[in-house]
Amino acid sequence: MIDYRERNIKKIVDYFVSGRKENSYDLTLGLELEHFVVDKKTKETVHFYGEKGIAQILERISIYYDQVERFEDYIVGLGKDTIAISIEPAAQIEVSITPSSNILEIEKIYQKFLIEITPVLEEWGYCLIESGYQPRTKVDEIPLIPKKRYQYMQQYFEMKNTNGKYMMKGTASTQVSIDYFSEKDFVEKYKAAYLLLPLLSLVTDNSPIFEGELYKNNLLRAKIWEEVDEERVNIFKYLDERELTFEAYARFVYQVPLIFYEDEQKLIKTNQSAKEIYKNKEMDLKEMEHVLSMVFPDVRLKKYVEIRYADSLPIEGVLSYLAFVKGLFVEMNSLNQWIESLEIKDFEQQTIGKYNIMENGLEGIIYNRPVKELLNELFSLAKSNLIGDEKNHLERLERQLINDKILFKNKELDKLL
Incomplete structure (x- = not known):
């Protein structure tokens, strides 16, 4: 008798192994950078449907893209060689840029996207807002896009x-993925990214507003995510x-639990896990990638390590954050030694610190x-691995946080009011 559970587990492991870079x-x-599209005057979020909605914005800019994905006659995705545009649950626009070792190249690709979309936004009185949470509109006022x-x-x-509706409709993030070169390298990077979460979340905290009110505390998105579905977000508890x-x-x-899965090109709701759904079946690649996408830890594994906890930031902040991540993770010996110096006994200390x-x-x-002492050390460590423009980007962030003591959420607040 075939043990499909172990066969499928091995397929997932082989998938991870195939992601190793040489x-x-x-x-x-x-x-991956998510944006809210808002009315310039009111800061209210633009809905997906209707005249001059997000769907029509995508139609207008689709002339620039080779790949067009439709669902029920609406465009829900666009793509070409170095970039993909997708739509999140409340019509947040996500820009995904092909991995590169050159931060300047990432910036060039993103600026080209802005050149394509900005004329349409200007014509209709809209603008892009990069913030960790909706600037004005409450989530119950926003319809979901037409993806089942x-x-x-949501159901x-x-x-x-749980906080699922706030996560789906209210939040926007900056997600950075990094390579791993072996299983050992994956483990080191994953654990390091997890332990750095409270510090890097603060560095990128850009959520001054929650449901139309000023949010007095810090790390709003981290608070929302940890109360979404614990068995789905906390691998270390498992x-x-x-x-x-x-x-x-x-x-x-x-x-x-998968929430849904595809069977004969139909989406099926479920409370079952892959262990139950595929107990008599070998998963194909599409099914396996769906299983991997339905867990939401702050650091996620695919064929790369996905660091998911930064808030959506303006592009200048994104470039500084990319430089920070690169400077920390490009040479793991130094980062590992720094973490060892903290003498962290268990992952519960991360939660307490958060x-x-x-x-x-x-x-x-x-x-x-x-915190300020640790950030000083991290900036020094990262800068030692960077040169030129990348180092300049990081130093700009260092001056903002360490010298001026200004978080992004304070710096960007005026844009949201």
Whole structure:
């Protein structure tokens, strides 16, 4: 008798193994940046449907793209060689840029997107807002886009009575993916990214508003995400005392309820996990990638390590953050030594520190050290691995945070009011 569970687990592990990159000296960065489209005057979010809605914006800019994805006659995705445009649940526009080791190249690709979309936005009195949370409109006032997957997700989170609707309709992020070169390298980068979460989330905190009101604390998106669905977001609780490996991560995703899956080109709602749905079937590539996409940890594994916790930032901030991530992760020996110096006993210390930073921000304490002290050390470490424009981008962020003590959410607040 065929053991499909173990066969499918092995397929997922093999998928991770195939993601290893060969050249450990050439770290590439992938970028996904989400935006709100808002009315310039009112700052109200533009809906997907209707005259001059997001769907019509996509129609207008589709002339620039080779690939056009439609659902029920609406464009829901665009793509060409170096960039893909997709739509999040509340019509947030996500720009995904092909991984590159050159941050300047990422900037050029993004600026070309702005050249394509800005004339349409200007004509209709709109603008793009990069913020971690909706600047004005409340989530209950925003319709979902016409993808059934999002309808099923909303129903699932309503049943679970979680923060799912705020996550889906209210948030926008900057996500950066980085290469791994071996299973050991994956483990080191994954753990490091997880332990750095409270610090890098603060560095990129750009969420001054929640549901139309000023948000007084810090790390709003982190707060929302951790209350979405714990079994879906917390891999280390699942692991308990077990070691993180490709196989351990595969077993984590395999036991999480899928919310929906595709069967004969139809989406089926479910509360079952892949372990149950595919107990008598070998998964194909599309099914496997769907399983991997239905877990939402702050750091996610695909064929790369996806660091998901930064808020949506203006492009200048994105470039500084990319430089920070590159400077920290391009040479793991230094970062590993720095983490070892903190003498972190368990991952619970990350959670304790995160809550402290939520309340105290730059004046907070984490890993028994002042936040500002640790950030100083991280900036120094990252700068030592950068040169030229990349180092300049990082130094601009360092001056803003360390010298001026200004978070993005304070710097960008005037744009949202």
